[in-house]
Amino acid sequence: MASPPPAIKRALAELDAGVDAMLPKWKLPGWIALYRLPNLHGGEARRTLFRRGRYLELARRGIVPRMEGIKPTVSGFINSVDDFDVSARHVLRYRLAVQHRHANKPVLDYLLAHPPSTHPGAGNLSIVTANRDAVRQAAWARWQAEADLLWKQYPSLSASAVAGRIKTRLKLKEAVGTIRKRIKKQSWRDA
Known part of the structure; x- marks a missing residue:
């Protein structure tokens, strides 16, 4: 909805x-x-x-x-x-x-x-989603840390290319597009 x-x-x-x-x-x-x-x-x-x-x-x-x-x-x-x-x-x-x-x-x-x-489960949907996302935060942080390392070595790589390398390095089952949505290239991280 x-x-x-x-x-x-x-x-x-x-x-x-x-x-x-x-x-x-x-x-x-x-x-x-x-x-x-x-x-x-x-x-x-x-x-x-x-x-x-x-x-x-x-x-x-x-x-x-x-x-x-x-x-x-x-x-x-x-x-x-x-x-x-x-x-x-x-x-x-x-x-x-x-x-x-x-x-x-x-x-x-x-x-x-x-x-x-x-639907019986719909009442708790926002709670379930928040709990699921809290569990996933650690994985997303790991993806971002790996992306930061890759962008430090190869600053010209696109987000999709970095996501593909993260998928390979960490042996993830998630799609490259899913990983790409969770990583951000930020210039202030270079410091």
């Missing part, structure tokens, strides 16, 4: 700060949902619902409350102030944006057009 425009990204960050300020006031754990209900005029009404106790236990077993016979569009669990899933954050953002509707119409439209992924 493409990154949201900068104005939307800023508004989402503000909503996240509002969510973080709002949650300590709530009795947790709980279950939260966003419903999109048809109205009499052919449009739709949107409602959020927060429940605890019996409703929470039913939702944990996969039995979600219906509103006017309709299942929620997005729902999630809030276990504590620091522990809630991506879907719950999405509904909380929507709830706050509705409270400030006059200022957040584009954000409401964005949230409705971009619900969180329903």
